Amino acid sequence: MSLLHCKIGSVLLNNPVIMASGTFGFGQEYARLYDVSVLGGIAGKGLTLHPRSGNSGCRLQETAAGMLNSVGLENPGISHFLHHELEQMAALGPCVIANLGGANCEEYVEGARLIGEDSKGRTLTGKRGIEMIELNISCPNVKEGGIQFGVDTEMACPIVRAVRDVTHLPLMVKLSPNAQDIVRMAQMCEQEGADAVSLINTFSAMKIDIHRRRSAFDNLYAGLSGPAIKPIALRMVHQVAQAVHIPVIGMGGITSVEDIIEFIMAGAQAVQIGTHNFTHLRAGEALVQGLEQWLRRQGIDSLEEIRGIISCV
Numbered sequence: 001m002s003l004l005h006c007k008i009g010s011v012l013l014n015n016p017v018i019m020a021s022g023t024f025g026f027g028q029e030y031a032r033l034y035d036v037s038v039l040g041g042i043a044g045k046g047l048t049l050h051p052r053s054g055n056s057g058c059r060l061q062e063t064a065a066g067m068l069n070s071v072g073l074e075n076p077g078i079s080h081f082l083h084h085e086l087e088q089m090a091a092l093g094p095c096v097i098a099n100l101g102g103a104n105c106e107e108y109v110e111g112a113r114l115i116g117e118d119s120k121g122r123t124l125t126g127k128r129g130i131e132m133i134e135l136n137i138s139c140p141n142v143k144e145g146g147i148q149f150g151v152d153t154e155m156a157c158p159i160v161r162a163v164r165d166v167t168h169l170p171l172m173v174k175l176s177p178n179a180q181d182i183v184r185m186a187q188m189c190e191q192e193g194a195d196a197v198s199l200i201n202t203f204s205a206m207k208i209d210i211h212r213r214r215s216a217f218d219n220l221y222a223g224l225s226g227p228a229i230k231p232i233a234l235r236m237v238h239q240v241a242q243a244v245h246i247p248v249i250g251m252g253g254i255t256s257v258e259d260i261i262e263f264i265m266a267g268a269q270a271v272q273i274g275t276h277n278f279t280h281l282r283a284g285e286a287l288v289q290g291l292e293q294w295l296r297r298q299g300i301d302s303l304e305e306i307r308g309i310i311s312c313v
């Protein structure tokens with residue numbers, strides 16, 4: 001095992017640095033900029049059963065310490081991904097994580113079934129296929145009038161259970177910081193059979209166009225990410241890591257090796273890098289190299305030496 005090797009359930013990663021969903025496409029564009037095989041994993045753009053064109057109007061806005069997005073899960077749909085993207089994505093080398101969204105329970109279940117079937121049925125010559133599902137429960141529930149599943153544990157529970165029942169792939173549930181109780185949400189995911197939880201998704205936030213006297217976004221609110229949310233994300237990762245026995249994957253505003261170390265000290269098994277990819281196109285490469293150098297300089301032989309060392313007071 002090298003210094004950086006890292007396990008999420010049964011899945012072995014070369015290192016704990018994963019690119020976050022929605023900020024790295026399916027890896028192809030970044031592969032033109034650097035050797036992305038250095039990464040531990042790539043969580044692909046969020047997929048839904050049917051293609052989605054996403055939200056109208058303004059989709060991205062920079063803020064003082066991060067960004068707001070209202071992309072609205074634009075994606076080509078799972079079938080397109082399986083037939084036209086997966087093989088090239090798997091050939092890049094890092095662990096392929098399929099991020100799955102849905103507007104109702106049936107969509108999540110059918111999507112998970114499709115993704116799982118392919119990983120068993122299709123032979124990718126000498127290459128790996130999808131190794132893990134990241135279940136994004138921060139999607140608006142169409143039947144419940146747009147309330148996010150990920151806010152309410154009672155609403156999220158049947159989805160986690162139903163998806164668990166239809167897939168043998170390792171299942172990581174991605175938690176929303178907008179949850180009424182993120183610790184209870186994580187515990188529910190563990191009870192329902194999740195292999196890991198990842199957190200956090202974006203914070204519900206707002207920007208007003210004062211000249212037009214309306215929200216800057218057609219969808220009214222947007223998701224806040226980037227450095228502004230890091231301290232809160234870190235606190236949430238710490239709380240969740242204390243409360244569950246499954247691996248916790250931390251993210252939210254990571255821009256440096258020191259940030260990664262903080263998340264690992266808070267109890268994270270691995271981390272994801274999102275918004276930072278937009279400002280530093282070769283962020284993944286720099287962070288993987290920097291992490292290894294930092295650990296060597298500190299005389300640390302394994303991430304286990306520092307993982308979760310911040311206990312509760």
Ligand SMILES: Cc1cc2nc3c(=O)[nH]c(=O)nc-3n(C[C@H](O)[C@H](O)[C@H](O)COP(=O)(O)O)c2cc1C
Nearest residue numbers: 020021022046069136200201225226252253274275
């Ligand atoms: C433009 C954009 C698109 C995103 N799309 C998705 C998505 O499709 N699925 C998902 O689970 N998270 C999505 N996210 C959330 C990120 O994966 C991540 O959880 C969040 O941005 C916090 O990490 P960061 O501060 O490092 O960006 C998106 C974030 C951004 C900025």
